[in-house]
Every structure is written in C-alpha cells, then in structure tokens.
Amino acid sequence: MIDQAILKREEKAVFGLRSLYRKYGYSPYKMSKFEEYEYYIRNKDFLVSDRIITFNDTNGRLLALKPDVTLSIIKNREDIPGCKQKVCYNENIYRVSDSTHQYKEIMQAGLECIGDIDLYDIYEAVSLAAQSLALISEDFILQISDLDILSAALNRVCPDAEFQRAATGFIAGKNAHDLQRLCREFDIDSDDAAVLSRFVSVCGSRVQVLDQMEELCGSWLGDSLNRLKKLSALLEKSPYSQKIIFDFSVVNDMNYYNGIVFRGYLSGICDGVLSGGQYDKLMRKMDRRSGAIGFALYLDLLEQLPSQRSSFDVDVLVLYDDTAPVAEAVEKLISGGKTVSAQKAVPPRLRYRELLDLRKEAATC
Numbered sequence: 001m002i003d004q005a006i007l008k009r010e011e012k013a014v015f016g017l018r019s020l021y022r023k024y025g026y027s028p029y030k031m032s033k034f035e036e037y038e039y040y041i042r043n044k045d046f047l048v049s050d051r052i053i054t055f056n057d058t059n060g061r062l063l064a065l066k067p068d069v070t071l072s073i074i075k076n077r078e079d080i081p082g083c084k085q086k087v088c089y090n091e092n093i094y095r096v097s098d099s100t101h102q103y104k105e106i107m108q109a110g111l112e113c114i115g116d117i118d119l120y121d122i123y124e125a126v127s128l129a130a131q132s133l134a135l136i137s138e139d140f141i142l143q144i145s146d147l148d149i150l151s152a153a154l155n156r157v158c159p160d161a162e163f164q165r166a167a168t169g170f171i172a173g174k175n176a177h178d179l180q181r182l183c184r185e186f187d188i189d190s191d192d193a194a195v196l197s198r199f200v201s202v203c204g205s206r207v208q209v210l211d212q213m214e215e216l217c218g219s220w221l222g223d224s225l226n227r228l229k230k231l232s233a234l235l236e237k238s239p240y241s242q243k244i245i246f247d248f249s250v251v252n253d254m255n256y257y258n259g260i261v262f263r264g265y266l267s268g269i270c271d272g273v274l275s276g277g278q279y280d281k282l283m284r285k286m287d288r289r290s291g292a293i294g295f296a297l298y299l300d301l302l303e304q305l306p307s308q309r310s311s312f313d314v315d316v317l318v319l320y321d322d323t324a325p326v327a328e329a330v331e332k333l334i335s336g337g338k339t340v341s342a343q344k345a346v347p348p349r350l351r352y353r354e355l356l357d358l359r360k361e362a363a364t365c
Contacts, residue, residue: 010107010299014090016135017109017297021088024124026111029087031072037064043071046256046282053094053103065094070294073112074283079290084115090299104300110276112294117278119227122260123234125293129264129274130240132297137305139267141243142274143203144231145250148224148259150199153217157183157192167196172251176200199248206232209246231260256282262295269304273297314341317352324358 018028037054046068053065066072069091077085090109111128113121126144133140150171154164163186170179176197183193195217202212210229228246235244252261252275261277276295283292315338320326326342333340333356341350 010302013136013297013299013302014107014109017132018088018090020128020131020135021111024086024128026086026088026113029073029089031066031069031076031089031091033092034063034065035072035075037062039075040064040067040071043282043286046071046253051095051103066091067093067095069093069108069110069296070112070279070282074114074286074288074292077114079288080115081289082116084113084117084121086113087111107299108296109299110294110296112292114283114290114292117280117291117293119230119234121293122278123231125276125295126231126235126244126260126262127238129262129276129295130238130244132295133264133266133274134240136273136302137266137268140264141245142240142262142264143245143247143250144206144260144262145246145248146224146228146260147251147254147257147277149213149228150248150251151254151258152224153195153199156217157196158186158188160186168251168254171196171199171249174200174249203247203249204245205242206235206244206246209248252277254281256285260293264297266302266305269301271298271301273301311351312353313351314339315352316340316354316356317346317350318342318356318358319346320344320358321360323360326358329356329358 022028034055037052040052052067054062055065057063069089073087073089077087088109088111090107092105093108094103094105109132111125113125126142130140130142133142150168154167158164158167163182166182167179170176170182179197179200180193183196188196198212198216202209202216210225210232213225213228232246235241238244250261250263257277257279258281259278262275263272264274266273274295274297276293278291278293280291283290316333318326318329318333318340320329320342321344330340330342341347341352343350
C-alpha cells in the first residue's frame with residue numbers, strides 16, 4: 001500500500017483523477033513522448049506556442065517532444081460512426097513557460113471524448129471537470145461559455161473578420177472600453193454595440209445569466225440558448241452546482257473550438273488550472289467527421305497552492321555508533337508506525353519529533 005503522506009499534491013491528484021475517469025468508462029491512454037515535427041507544424045495554430053523542441057531521429061526524420069496531448073490522441077483515433085471513444089491520460093508535455101520563457105516539462109491530466117457528441121456528453125465532460133477540481137480543493141470555480149452564442153452575436157453585429165478577431169480579444173480580456181472604441185471605428189449601431197458589451201459583463205449564477213441572455217438576444221439565439229438551458233438543468237443535480245457559473249468572456253480559439261467551452265480556477269492560483277470544451281472545428285480541419293469534447297488539468301500549477309508539508313521530516317531520529325543494535329531499534333519503530341532516520345550525527349536542518357540515542361557514550365551517561 002502506498003503511503004499517501006509521501007506523495008506530492010500532483011501525484012495524489014493523478015491517482016484520484018484516474019480512478020474518477022475510469023468510473024465513467026474512460027480508458028487510460030499512453031502515448032509516445034514525441035511525434036513527427038511536421039504534424040505539429042501543420043496544426044501549429046492550435047498550439048499554445050509554436051516554439052517546439054525538435055531533434056533528428058536515427059533515420060533522419062525530424063521529431064518533436066510533444067507540446068500537446070489532444071493532437072496526438074486525434075491522430076491515433078479513427079472515426080467510428082455511432083460510437084464514442086473515451087480516453088483519459090496523464091502525460092508530460094513540453095512548452096515554453098510564460099514566467100521564465102524557458103522550456104518546461106508540464107504534468108497534464110485530462111480526458112477526451114470523440115464521436116457522435118450529444119448533450120449528455122457535454123454534461124458529462126463539464127461534470128467531470130467540476131469533480132476533477134473538487135478532488136484537489138473544494139474552493140474552486142468552473143466557468144462555462146458558449147461560443148456558438150458569441151459567434152451568432154458577432155455575425156449579427158458585423159461579419160468583418162478583422163472586427164470579430166479584435167472584438168473576441170476584448171471580450172476575453174473583459175475590456176469593455178476598447179470594445180466600445182472598436183465598435184465606433186466600424187460604425188456599429190449603438191444598440192448592437194451595447195449587446196456586445198454585455199458579453200463582457202454577463203457573468204454569475206446560471207439562472208441569472210440565462211435570464212439576462214434571453215432578455216438581451218433570446219429572439220435570435222434559438223437553439224443555442226435552449227441547449228444552454230438544458231445543460232444548466234442537468235448541472236442542477238451536481239453537488240457542485242453552485243460552483244459552476246456562466247461567463248461569456250471565456251473564449252478559446254474560435255478557429256478550432258465551438259459550442260461549450262469552460263475554464264476552472266482554484267483558490268490560491270491566479271491562472272486557470274483547467275481548460276476545455278468542444279473542438280469540432282479542429283476535427284474538421286483534420287478531415288475528421290467526428291465531434292469531440294475534452295479538457296486538460298495543468299497539475300504543475302498545483303505547486304502554487306499552500307504547502308501541506310508536515311512540521312517534521314521524520315518522527316524519530318536514531319543516533320547510533322558501531323556498537324549499537326540499530327537495525328532492531330529501527331525496525332521496531334517502523335513496525336509501530338513511526339518514520340525513522342538512522343544517523344551517526346544530527347544532520348543540519350533535519351526536523352524530528354523524537355530523538356533516540358543508541359550510542360555507547362549516551363547509554364553510559
């Protein structure tokens with residue numbers, strides 16, 4: 001049996017997440033650490049960064065340490081009409097760190113569901129995202145948006161690609177001021193500009209946001225808003241329902257993502273630790289017919305949470321010399337449930353709860 005006390009927070013998370021995903025039929029997926037560089041270059045717009053670590057194989061092929069898991073899973077899965085393929089993973093990926101601007105090995109866990117995606121699959125992915133966050137900390141928020149609704153609003157207001165690209169960036173950054181300036185530059189009607197500005201501020205409880213969206217643009221949203229209502233109703237059954245909110249400033253790359261997207265945050269960490277959503281558009285760009293939804297949890301960010309380290313490195317420090325029965329003493333302590341460090345002198349900075357001195361001079365005194 002593994003002693004949970006010796007595991008790091010991210011290591012504990014991996015075991016818990018794997019068990020959770022298996023309950024819902026997600027099979028563990030293992031992949032190589034590298035793929036052909038050309039494959040990533042063809043899909044570089046989907047990647048967080050196009051800076052990729054490369055090397056030459058023994059046959060001269062240019063390979064890359066994988067910067068992404070989703071692309072590798074798509075590559076190695078086939079379309080099976082009428083079926084859904086569910087896989088989960090915990091893998092290391094290699095990207096440039098935003099803070100140090102150097103390459104970093106990142107531990108990532110997540111899942112992918114590929115196939116004929118329906119409302120239940122979307123609900124299941126969102127629910128598992130919430131449960132994944134709760135496994136680490138009960139103090140979390142999961143934000144959900146619907147890119148189909150945002151796309152409909154942008155297309156209604158202005159079909160210009162440059163406008164939509166800039167407007168999406170301002171909405172994602174909750175920058176209402178520059179969004180209004182952009183609307184003036186493109187001579188957008190004031191009522192339409194007001195509708196877009198609401199996407200910056202519409203955030204909060206699901207019922208409240210749905211009411212606002214229906215009042216704002218319910219007459220032309222139709223199916224997209226109804227789907228969001230149905231998803232919200234399903235999520236009411238979740239024990240974490242109050243922690244799952246709607247926020248239309250959650251925007252993933254709209255060239256690849258569509259429909260429901262979401263992002264998860266843990267108290268004590270500034271960055272989002274979980275990101276996911278539907279990516280049917282990516283599948284189409286890769287000549288695939290299936291739909292897909294998934295998410296990734298960035299376990300390396302868990303290092304930012306307050307330490308759970310014990311006040312002591314060991315329970316007992318045993319000091320001994322060549323005449324002391326150290327083996328018997330150590331085994332007796334360990335069998336009693338203690339952690340032990342046997343030393344001939346007190347190590348600097350070692351924190352111990354008890355001291356057992358078996359040295360001859362100590363026994364004489």
